[in-house]
Amino acid sequence: MMTQNEPPRAQTSWTVDVAGYELTLPITPVSPDRAIALMMITDLGVSFGEHIGAALAERFRPLEPEIVIGTATLGIPVAIEVTRHLGLDRYIILQKSPKKHLADALTHSLSSVTSHGTQELRLDRAALPLLMHRRVVVVDDVIATGSSFMASLALARQASAEVVGLGAILTDGTAWRRKLGVDAAMVQALAHVPQFRNVGLGHWEPIVEE
Numbered sequence: 001m002m003t004q005n006e007p008p009r010a011q012t013s014w015t016v017d018v019a020g021y022e023l024t025l026p027i028t029p030v031s032p033d034r035a036i037a038l039m040m041i042t043d044l045g046v047s048f049g050e051h052i053g054a055a056l057a058e059r060f061r062p063l064e065p066e067i068v069i070g071t072a073t074l075g076i077p078v079a080i081e082v083t084r085h086l087g088l089d090r091y092i093i094l095q096k097s098p099k100k101h102l103a104d105a106l107t108h109s110l111s112s113v114t115s116h117g118t119q120e121l122r123l124d125r126a127a128l129p130l131l132m133h134r135r136v137v138v139v140d141d142v143i144a145t146g147s148s149f150m151a152s153l154a155l156a157r158q159a160s161a162e163v164v165g166l167g168a169i170l171t172d173g174t175a176w177r178r179k180l181g182v183d184a185a186m187v188q189a190l191a192h193v194p195q196f197r198n199v200g201l202g203h204w205e206p207i208v209e210e
């Protein structure tokens with residue numbers, strides 16, 4: 001039991017219901033004054049992948065997608081599971097790291113919430129025939145600034161794909177809405193987490209959203 005003089009304990013985690021699957025996420029600083037509830041899908045096992053794949057596929061099914069695009073790295077398991085649950089086979093991964101075999105790839109720059117500096121997103125030209133005039137959904141684990149989805153959308157459209165949906169497990173804060181503009185209306189997410197501001201002494205407080 002807390003005594004009167006004891007300072008309140010810093011909140012270190014955030015619990016969120018992801019379409020019926022409860023996650024407790026560590027509040028993790030991404031800058032001196034900002035923190036996020038960090039979800040690492042690669043730490044959550046295959047049952048979580050199965051769960052989110054089924055839930056996102058259910059949302060996308062009415063859109064009749066023909067192929068799924070996923071954004072590396074943490075969007076890869078999402079793309080695989082959504083593809084599987086839609087009864088599709090092929091999926092396309094946009095790479096964030098430079099590869100010798102992608103030297104002539106289509107590229108678009110981005111700056112995401114959890115990585116330092118500017119990155120390049122790459123679409124392998126070999127994938128272009130799979131995307132041309134196809135109905136596609138673009139998936140990722142999280143959408144925060146919206147920069148990764150913005151770059152994925154630009155590459156998909158450059159490949160003449162018809163983007164019919166955008167999907168993420170989590171929306172993180174609200175900056176992505178401004179960044180994506182009208183395309184924000186296509187976002188399907190299974191849950192939302194706030195971002196956190198530094199209120200000193202190791203305390204993080206959820207930022208009130210409009």
Ligand SMILES: O=P(O)(O)OC[C@H]1O[C@H](OP(=O)(O)OP(=O)(O)O)[C@H](O)[C@@H]1O
Binds near residue numbers: 111112115141147148
């Ligand atoms: O909306 P945004 O601000 O773009 O943030 C979301 C992106 O950030 C993370 O990727 P990151 O670039 O850190 O690469 P990773 O998947 O390899 O960790 C995450 O997996 C999303 O792709």
